[in-house]
Amino acid sequence: MAGRTRSNPLALAVLCLLTERPMHPYEISSTLRERHKEASIKLNYGSLYSVVDSLQRRGLIAPQETVREGRRPERTVYTITESGITEMTDWLSDLLARPAQEFTRFEAALSLMPILSPGEVLRLLEIRLRSLRAQETAYEATFGGAPGAFPRLFLIELEFKARLLRAEIEFVDALADELRSGTFEGIKLWRRMHELRLAGTSPERIEQLLTEEFREEMSWLTELTDRG
Amino acid sequence: MAGRTRSNPLALAVLCLLTERPMHPYEISSTLRERHKEASIKLNYGSLYSVVDSLQRRGLIAPQETVREGRRPERTVYTITESGITEMTDWLSDLLARPAQEFTRFEAALSLMPILSPGEVLRLLEIRLRSLRAQETAYEATFGGAPGAFPRLFLIELEFKARLLRAEIEFVDALADELRSGTFEGIKLWRRMHELRLAGTSPERIEQLLTEEFREEMSWLTELTDRG
DNA sequence: CAGCGAATACTCTGGATCGAGTATTTGACG
DNA sequence: CGTCAAATACTCGATCCAGAGTATTCGCTG
Numbered sequence: 113m114a115g116r117t118r119s120n121p122l123a124l125a126v127l128c129l130l131t132e133r134p135m136h137p138y139e140i141s142s143t144l145r146e147r148h149k150e151a152s153i154k155l156n157y158g159s160l161y162s163v164v165d166s167l168q169r170r171g172l173i174a175p176q177e178t179v180r181e182g183r184r185p186e187r188t189v190y191t192i193t194e195s196g197i198t199e200m201t202d203w204l205s206d207l208l209a210r211p212a213q214e215f216t217r218f219e220a221a222l223s224l225m226p227i228l229s230p231g232e233v234l235r236l237l238e239i240r241l242r243s244l245r246a247q248e249t250a251y252e253a254t255f256g257g258a259p260g261a262f263p264r265l266f267l268i269e270l271e272f273k274a275r276l277l278r279a280e281i282e283f284v285d286a287l288a289d290e291l292r293s294g295t296f297e298g299i300k301l302w303r304r305m306h307e308l309r310l311a312g313t314s315p316e317r318i319e320q321l322l323t324e325e326f327r328e329e330m331s332w333l334t335e336l337t338d339r340g
Numbered sequence: 341m342a343g344r345t346r347s348n349p350l351a352l353a354v355l356c357l358l359t360e361r362p363m364h365p366y367e368i369s370s371t372l373r374e375r376h377k378e379a380s381i382k383l384n385y386g387s388l389y390s391v392v393d394s395l396q397r398r399g400l401i402a403p404q405e406t407v408r409e410g411r412r413p414e415r416t417v418y419t420i421t422e423s424g425i426t427e428m429t430d431w432l433s434d435l436l437a438r439p440a441q442e443f444t445r446f447e448a449a450l451s452l453m454p455i456l457s458p459g460e461v462l463r464l465l466e467i468r469l470r471s472l473r474a475q476e477t478a479y480e481a482t483f484g485g486a487p488g489a490f491p492r493l494f495l496i497e498l499e500f501k502a503r504l505l506r507a508e509i510e511f512v513d514a515l516a517d518e519l520r521s522g523t524f525e526g527i528k529l530w531r532r533m534h535e536l537r538l539a540g541t542s543p544e545r546i547e548q549l550l551t552e553e554f555r556e557e558m559s560w561l562t563e564l565t566d567r568g
Numbered sequence: 569c570a571g572c573g574a575a576t577a578c579t580c581t582g583g584a585t586c587g588a589g590t591a592t593t594t595g596a597c598g
Numbered sequence: 599c600g601t602c603a604a605a606t607a608c609t610c611g612a613t614c615c616a617g618a619g620t621a622t623t624c625g626c627t628g
Contacts, residue, residue: 116587120614121448128452133543138577152451154443157578158616166614187577204456207449208464211471211508215382216442220349221435223380223497224356228432236436243439263557265526269451272511279507280439283500298493315361329491344616348584366607385608386586394584415607 117170118203123163125153127172127200130192134176137164138187152269164190172196218280229306230299234291237284244281251277301326345398346431351391353381355400355428358420362404365392366415380497392418400424446508457534458527462519465512472509479505529554 118124129140141160144150167173168190176191192200225233251274255267264271290296301322308318323330345351357368369388372378395401396418404419420428453461479502483495492499518524529550536546551558 116613119586121443121445124448125452128455131455136577142576149451152443152447156616158580158618159614161578162614201456204449204452205460205464207445208453208456208461209467211468211475212445213379214442214444214446215349215380216444217349217435217440218442219380219497219500220352221432222500223377224353224432225436225496226493227356227359228429228436232433233436236433239437240439247439263526263529264524265454265530268453268515269447272447272450272508275507275511276504279503280500283503287496296492298491301491302493344583347616364607370606384586386588386610387584389608390584 117166118206120159120163121153121207122155122159123167124200124203124207125149125155126160126164126167127192127196128204130173130190131197131200134189134191136187136189137161140164147266148270152273167196172199226302226305230291230296230302234288237288237291241281241284241288244277244284248274248277248281298329301329345394346434348387348391349381349435350383350387351395352428352431352435353377353383354388354392354395355420355424356432358401358418359425359428362417362419364407364415364417365389368392375494376498380501395424400427454530454533458519458524458530462516465516465519469509469512469516472505472512476502476505476509526557529557 125144126140129135129143135143137160141155141157144153144155149155164173168175171193173190173192173196176189178186178188228236251270255262255270255274287296291299296302304325305318305322308321313321353372354368357363357371363371365388369383369385372381372383377383392401396403399421401418401420401424404417406414406416456464479498483490483498483502515524519527524530532553533546533550536549541549
């Protein structure tokens with residue numbers, strides 16, 4: 113029943129908030145913002161209203177009343193239904209218990225990295241590192257500084273974010289170091305590849321030359337093509 | 341010029357591959373798979389063809405020829421254009437140099453976690469932990485085992501993935517430990533909240549009682565509402 | 569009390585995306 | 599040499615979603 117409809121976590125957030133009390137969409141969005149959930153759950157109006165619509169069509173929430181305050185536009189207040197509560201519990205449990213493939217942009221970029229030259233990649237990673245370190249300092253200032261200012265129970269996702277940030281800093285720092293010192297495995301092949309490309313060598317010729325010059329490093333390739 | 345059109349990293353991957361040599365869409369997809377890039381870049385046919393279309397409309401790639409092999413359906417082979425190369429370089433550089441907000445599902449789930457009871461969350465996290473550890477073992481078997489089987493240069497994103505996985509394991513493990521031993525900050529408040537909810541207490545009454553019973557832990561709330 | 573920016577509260581549109589479906593061909597096996 | 603699965607090579611349609619746009623009202627300042 114759920115399947116593909118469980119794509120946008122914003123829908124889950126809506127269900128969770130409506131468990132507390134009935135709200136209208138805009139109130140949902142401002143509550144999420146107040147609680148700093150926009151840092152972990154992508155929120156924009158366009159999606160919010162369409163997500164609310166879809167939840168209603170699926171019978172997981174229901175309009176309770178439409179009120180008009182002063183001459184403001186009408187607001188539709190929604191309640192969660194029985195099946196909405198079930199869906200929320202199931203979905204949230206699933207997200208917590210089952211790791212899912214996540215695709216981050218940085219990962220994608222790393223996977224395509226060899227297309228730039230090692231020197232250029234080093235330069236870019238150094239820039240990234242500065243940003244990441246600044247972010248970490250900002251985190252520490254906000255949460256490390258005032259203990260108990262905001263209870264940990266309601267901030268746990270930021271703690272997780274901070275851990276991932278730390279891991280990324282360590283990774284990027286180590287990688288940059290290896291590029292700087294030239295100890296990165298395969299950097300000679302990588303440099304030669306760009307040398308040839310700059311010289312206007314054709315892709316086929318590049319592959320041929322590299323396979324000759326770096327027999328050992330390229331053995332995986334010949335094995336692959338031998339098998340295929 | 342680019343802006344919102346830089347949303348799907350699959351488009352970047354297409355540009356990168358066409359830098360090597362002209363290809364038709366299906367060849368692009370199989371090459372990505374051969375190189376294990378589908379682990380870092382979400383790939384599905386529907387998106388691939390629409391992404392290729394959009395790249396062509398934007399003049400970043402151009403159809404080179406349509407060939408027919410045997411009685412197979414026609415295939416359109418695409419080349420990258422000059423502006424395509426520029427766009428690729430700019431985009432990839434940007435992704436490497438500038439950290440972007442990433443929204444993972446687990447983070448979203450963590451941020452909504454308090455809606456489940458602490459006991460239930462512990463149970464779910466323990467399940468997650470088992471999966472995560474199994475994943476880590478699988479990684480080690482594949483890459484740690486045979487050094488040089490696949491050159492590090494073309495696998496760097498998986499190394500990054502492994503680091504993030506490690507960080508997540510450490511985080512979840514520590515959190516589960518605190519829940520198990522009851523040392524998690526705010527766990528009493530959390531438990532009481534669920535006790536009241538189970539007893540059918542109304543949301544308003546719950547908030548009132550909690551504010552009374554946990555004056556210190558809830559100070560952030562009263563401060564918030566006082567200010568607003 | 570006039571004016572202006574911020575907040576309230578959405579709506580609309582066009583493009584992005586995803587999964588499922590389709591039709592052919594090759595290769596393996598008995 | 600028949601057939602059955604896997605690989606090849608897409609197409610289609612129904613959602614989904616992002617961002618910009620709109621209209622009103624509140625609150626502050628001079």
